[in-house]
Amino acid sequence: xxxxxxxxxxxxxxxxxxxxxxxxxxxxxxxxxxxxxxxxxxxxxxxxxxxxxxxxxxxxxxxxxxxxxxxxxxxxxxxxxxxxxxxxxxxxxxxxxxxxxxxxxxxxxxxxxxxxxxxxxxxxxxxxxxxxxxxxxxxxxxxxxxxxxxxxxxxxxxxxxxxxxxxxxxxxxxxxxxxxxxxxxxxxxxxxxxxxxxxxxxxxxxxxxxxxxxxxxxxxxxxxxxxxxxxxxxxxxxxxxxxxxxxxxxxxxxxxxxxxxxxxxxxxxxxxxxxxxxxxxxxxxxxxxxxxxxxxxxxxxxxxxx
Amino acid sequence: xxxxxxxxxxxxxxxxxxxxxxxxxxxxxxxxxxxxxxxxxxxxxxxxxxxxxxxxxxxxxxxxxxxxxxxxxxxxxxxxxxxxxxxxxxxxxxxxxxxxxxxxxxxxxxxxxxxxxxxxxxxxxxxxxxxxxxxxxxxxxxxxxxxxxxxxxxxxxxxxxxxxxxxxxxxxxxxxxxxxxxxxxxxxxxxxxxxxxxxxxxxxxxxxxxxxxxxxxxxxxxxxxxxxxxxxxxxxxxxxxxxxxxxxxxxxxxxxxxxxxxxxxxxxxxxxxxxxxxxxxxxxxxxxxxxxxxxxxxxxxxxxxxxxxxxxxxxxxxxxxx
Numbered sequence: 001x002x003x004x005x006x007x008x009x010x011x012x013x014x015x016x017x018x019x020x021x022x023x024x025x026x027x028x029x030x031x032x033x034x035x036x037x038x039x040x041x042x043x044x045x046x047x048x049x050x051x052x053x054x055x056x057x058x059x060x061x062x063x064x065x066x067x068x069x070x071x072x073x074x075x076x077x078x079x080x081x082x083x084x085x086x087x088x089x090x091x092x093x094x095x096x097x098x099x100x101x102x103x104x105x106x107x108x109x110x111x112x113x114x115x116x117x118x119x120x121x122x123x124x125x126x127x128x129x130x131x132x133x134x135x136x137x138x139x140x141x142x143x144x145x146x147x148x149x150x151x152x153x154x155x156x157x158x159x160x161x162x163x164x165x166x167x168x169x170x171x172x173x174x175x176x177x178x179x180x181x182x183x184x185x186x187x188x189x190x191x192x193x194x195x196x197x198x199x200x201x202x203x204x205x206x207x208x209x210x211x212x213x214x215x216x217x218x219x220x221x222x223x224x225x226x227x228x229x230x231x232x233x234x235x236x237x238x239x240x241x242x243x244x245x246x247x248x249x250x251x252x253x254x255x256x257x258x259x260x261x262x263x264x265x266x267x268x269x270x271x272x273x274x275x276x277x278x279x280x281x282x283x284x285x286x287x288x289x290x291x292x293x294x295x296x297x298x299x300x301x302x303x304x305x306x
Numbered sequence: 307x308x309x310x311x312x313x314x315x316x317x318x319x320x321x322x323x324x325x326x327x328x329x330x331x332x333x334x335x336x337x338x339x340x341x342x343x344x345x346x347x348x349x350x351x352x353x354x355x356x357x358x359x360x361x362x363x364x365x366x367x368x369x370x371x372x373x374x375x376x377x378x379x380x381x382x383x384x385x386x387x388x389x390x391x392x393x394x395x396x397x398x399x400x401x402x403x404x405x406x407x408x409x410x411x412x413x414x415x416x417x418x419x420x421x422x423x424x425x426x427x428x429x430x431x432x433x434x435x436x437x438x439x440x441x442x443x444x445x446x447x448x449x450x451x452x453x454x455x456x457x458x459x460x461x462x463x464x465x466x467x468x469x470x471x472x473x474x475x476x477x478x479x480x481x482x483x484x485x486x487x488x489x490x491x492x493x494x495x496x497x498x499x500x501x502x503x504x505x506x507x508x509x510x511x512x513x514x515x516x517x518x519x520x521x522x523x524x525x526x527x528x529x530x531x532x533x534x535x536x537x538x539x540x541x542x543x544x545x546x547x548x549x550x551x552x553x554x555x556x557x558x559x560x561x562x563x564x565x566x567x568x569x570x571x572x573x574x575x576x577x578x579x580x581x582x583x584x585x586x587x588x589x590x591x592x593x594x595x596x597x598x599x600x601x602x603x604x605x606x607x608x609x610x611x612x613x614x615x616x617x618x619x620x621x622x623x624x625x626x627x628x
Contacts, residue, residue: 015529019421023434026418030437030501032463033452034444051461095345102342109331114342121353123554123608127601128581129588130359134352151352158345188337217445224589236445243451243567277448284443289436300509 034281041065041274045267064275067267073230074238074276081216081235081280084147088215091148092157093208097200099158100166101192115167118160125152128224135225142229150221159214162207168301169203170196206298209291213284235280242273363599369592383599393583393600399488400559400579406492407560408552414496415503416545420533422504423511438501446563453494454568457481481568484576491564506548507541514540546619554612557604580604 035055040048041064043057052058068074102108103115131152140146150156173196181191197204219236226232288295332339358373363383365376387393418438425431441449456463457480465477480486518536527535559565559579566585569577578586580600588597 011529015424019424022421023425027434027437029497030441033456034440036463037452037455053461054463098341099345102338105338107335108338109335110339110342114346117346117349117354121349123605123612124353125601125605126354126356126359127598127605128584129362129594129597129601130356131352132588133359134356149348149352151349156352157348188335189341192341213443217443219445219447236447239445239447239451240567243447273451277451281444281448285440288439288443292432292436292439296505296509299505 037274037277040271041278043271045271048271049268063267064271065279067272068275068279073233074235076231077233077235077238078279080144080232084144084234085212085215088148088157089208089212092162092211093204096158096162096207096211097166097197097204098192100163100170101188101196103163104167104170105188118158118163120160121151122160132224140225142226142232144232146225147215147221147232147234150225152220156214159210162210165207165298165301166200166203169200169298172301173199202294203298203301205291206295209288209295210298216280216284235276239273239276239280242269242276360598360602362595363602365595367595367598369594379595383595384603387596387599387603395575396578396580396583399576400557403488403491403560403565403579404556404558406488407495408556410492410496411499411503412545412549414500416507416541418500419504419507419511420537422508423537424529435501435504438504440501441498442502444498446561447567449494449498450564450567453490453497454481457490481570482572484573487569487573487576490568491560494564494568495560506544510541510544511537550612550615550619553615554608556611557608 032055036053039053039055039057042060042062043053044059044061045064047053047059069078099114099118103111105111108114131150135141135146135150140149148157151158177195177199178191181195186194217236219234219240222232222234222237223240227237326334361373362376364378364380365373366379366382367373367376422431422434425434444452457465459465459477459479462477464480465474468474469477478486480490514537518540519532522532522536557580559581562579562581565577565579565582569582580603584597584600584604586597587593587600
């Protein structure tokens with residue numbers, strides 16, 4: 001009797017201790033590389049090369065960030081990234097929501113067809129080379145518009161997944177709302193604009209986050225379609241130019257002019273890299289925790305079968 | 307209320323709708339059609355439009371001439387691909403990295419979800435979850451940068467820890483040896499997405515009928531028994547659906563950016579995937595026809611795999627996608 005009671009009390013304790021330790025391990029492994037980069041970005045460049053910087057800077061400085069924002073090229077790229085993210089997200093979310101509304105209407109005659117051609121794009125791709133020729137034939141090479149229009153690589157005006165998430169969300173709304181609006185004489189567009197759209201705010205916030213993350217993080221369209229135009233470079237692409245100098249032999253070994261020039265004044269490519277990494281990731285990292293409740297719900301909606 | 311009943315009983319609308327001519331239905335639904343038309347036109351042009359370029363795979367495409375003035379070669383490009391030793395290796399790498407990433411991702415995400423589920427303090431649980439989502443929001447260029455920094459021989463944390471623990475005697479040049487590359491790809495995928503992937507599993511776990519746990523407890527089942535006999539069977543449909551989804555993506559090689567950014571001359575034999583092969587032949591070597599053929603191969607095989615996985619799931623009586 002005594003042994004069973006003892007076991008039932010200590011077993012959960014042992015389990016929970018091990019479980020919490022494991023979670024601590026997960027957190028450390030997840031955060032360490034990022035915190036390390038943050039520390040390097042705030043540490044004096046020459047001092048960093050001596051090594052031993054882990055998660056706390058030794059010689060505090062903001063010079064690395066200064067250098068990043070004084071580099072006209074990086075600064076410009078930052079604004080291109082902001083522009084494509086804002087325009088791409090606003091246009092994408094509105095058009096996705098409108099499309100989702102149409103396929104949420106059970107009476108819509110092309111509902112199945114429209115759903116199918118979008119869902120197929122999740123698996124079907126015509127391939128890089130044909131897409132390149134299309135973009136070229138449409139005279140979209142080296143234009144800002146290609147960032148908004150090119151589907152794939154996380155960007156593009158619409159993603160089938162987001163469309164399904166919104167559609168499923170609309171299905172959870174009471175049908176009587178749409179019906180009563182229609183009895184009052186509202187057209188489908190009117191119903192969408194003044195009834196559905198406002199009610200969809202939580203799910204739209206979710207797909208706005210997904211779209212914005214895709215737009216902000218993508219680099220492939222710049223690389224393939226706009227790499228010859230310096231004023232169309234994005235923050236991620238600038239990061240590649242910097243990283244490629246040390247990491248990758250596939251791409252061009254170009255060190256940013258600032259980084260090369262300022263080695264003498266204590267700024268090293270490593271520090272610049274760290275600073276740009278932080279600049280390129282912080283805008284999203286400060287937003288997502290606030291939308292957590294919504295995107296968790298949104299992802300669950302997306303996994304619901306038709 | 308009475309009005310509504312009258313509405314329902316009224317017999318006229320139903321037969322009228324059944325015999326409604328197609329064009330009249332179109333006129334009546336013109337707003338819905340107009341609302342979906344822009345996006346349909348967009349996806350037809352940008353996602354399906356490039357299919358005409360598939361003609362190139364059956365030609366010996368020479369730049370500078372119209373696609374209609376090319377020499378037709380039938381299936382020669384595909385024959386060349388299949389015979390080519392380089393492409394066989396590329397295919398091997400792609401499938402190996404996909405399978406490694408797939409298995410690691412599934413096992414770790416399900417494991418983490420089960421363990422997170424055992425944490426009953428919601429505040430702590432939420433903080434752990436928030437942190438675990440963080441890498442998902444980082445771009446691949448940042449993630450691969452962090453990975454190569456962590457694996458470096460000069461102050462890379464992985465080597466420092468392994469040396470301190472006396473597991474290795476001196477730092478390993480992880481990214482220069484082919485034998486480590488597939489594992490690094492799998493580990494990178496896990497690091498970036500494991501937290502994110504738990505979202506769906508946690509939702510599935512939460513929807514398991516609580517009375518099943520109570521019944522299991524009555525039968526004297528402990529913690530592990532309940533996980534094994536109640537939770538895992540309860541989330542099996544979700545696991546199967548995600549497996550089907552992922553089988554359709556098996557020729558993606560567990561991502562494109564990891565291999566593109568972390569691959570280098572020394573590990574080329576292990577890092578090259580179909581996507582990189584297409585990029586190389588298409589944009590660098592300029593052999594468009596071969597690149598397109600490889601792309602078609604990938605798309606067609608992906609759709610066949612997806613279809614097969616779906617059929618098998620149906621046979622086994624599992625949930626299925628389509």
